Amino acid sequence: MANIKSAKKRILQNLKRSEVNKIRKSRLRGMIKNIILMINRKDSKVAKKLFSELEPNLSKSVSIGLFKKNTVSRILSRISKKIKNIK
Numbered sequence: 001m002a003n004i005k006s007a008k009k010r011i012l013q014n015l016k017r018s019e020v021n022k023i024r025k026s027r028l029r030g031m032i033k034n035i036i037l038m039i040n041r042k043d044s045k046v047a048k049k050l051f052s053e054l055e056p057n058l059s060k061s062v063s064i065g066l067f068k069k070n071t072v073s074r075i076l077s078r079i080s081k082k083i084k085n086i087k
Contacts, residue, residue, distance in 0.1 A: 025066055028057060035079055044086040051083060 002008050031054045038047040058072045067075075 021066060024061065024064070028054070028061060028066070031057065032075065032079070036082075039079075039082045039086060042086055044083060047083050047086065051079060054079075 002011060031050065035047055035050045035054060038044075038050060055076060058067070058076060061067050062069050062072050
């Protein structure tokens with residue numbers, strides 16, 4: 001454990017932030033899994049609705065720093081491609 005007061009504070013802040021980031025990432029991953037589940041069930045209406053909710057959340061996660069820009073772009077691209085190919 002650190003001896004300096006500011007270092008102790010930073011440790012506590014980092015713990016809180018990492019918990020919040022874990023929760024945010026988990027929620028986004030859950031949204032992605034729900035969309036993939038709907039794609040596998042061939043339910044395009046629900047998949048499109050969920051995708052429209054996911055897209056802004058993922059974009060915000062880039063500005064927060066949860067995911068990198070290209071990672072989010074790749075995820076969105078793959079999901080939208082799968083939704084378009086539902087028959």
